[in-house]
Amino acid sequence: MISIVNAALLTLLATVTVAIVRQRSLFGVVILAGAYSFLMASLLIALDAVDVAMTEASVGAGISTVVLLATLHLTRTREAPVRRHNLVALLLSVVVGGALVLGTLALPPFGAADAVIHHHVAPHYLANSVRETGVANVVTSVLADYRGYDTLGETTVIFTAGIGVMLLLRSFRGRRRARDDEDGAQ
């Protein structure tokens, strides 16, 4: 059975999502996306994922919001009215949602200790990580030790994305400066 706090946070998340879909002002969308990330972080704490909640609050609600606001500063803040008919998108979404709900019917109930995923490698980590790595926080020991190659791959992805952003925005700044100089000369 799901707790009342979890159910309330889940319902709030769904409400904020509906508001994001309906909001036409992009500034409003960005602020609502920040609220969404904070609700998600609260829910993650309620689900015992404290490390993930910390990351979501700092990266999802912090860095993402700042990056989105910076983009709004460089572009525009109003969404044009939708001209296309959205019936196909709506139909596709409903069909995908229905198929996914059908897929979850056979899943174990929320919070069941006898679910399959709790009997694979997780008991080994919980039983042996303090002895094998000397770290009390199991998430840390799995992230940096047992699955260290995953974290190396993650770092590679961030590095690549950072290079991409720098290349795209550096040329943008250079061209804008050149254009400003031209305007000044005329």
Added chain:
Amino acid sequence: MAALANLADHYNYIITIFLMVAGLYVVIAHGNMIKKLVGLSIFQTSVYLLYIGPAKIIGGTAPIIDAAFGVYSNPLPHVLILTAIVVGVATLALGLALVVRINEAYGTIEEDEIFERDIAE
């Protein structure tokens, strides 16, 4: 009554799927590229819930080993999603940088207007 109990047991999955579908709808139906990327972020965060929800054990606590506790939630999905969050913000930043470049080249971030200009040229 059984149906209601089943709903309470699967409520987190239903909301997860709702968020996923809402993100999918925004990505398909909205032409504004910033809105599209926010929709993509909602889709990504719904996947976080899909992983973290089943990891919870009722009566368990956060997976930090201490003599005072006996039952811990599953730490493995937490690790996978930590990676996913950071990769998610990296892709968002790259996508937004592309939006800034598109806005510079076309003077708009609306998909329809970009297609119209492409056809006109």
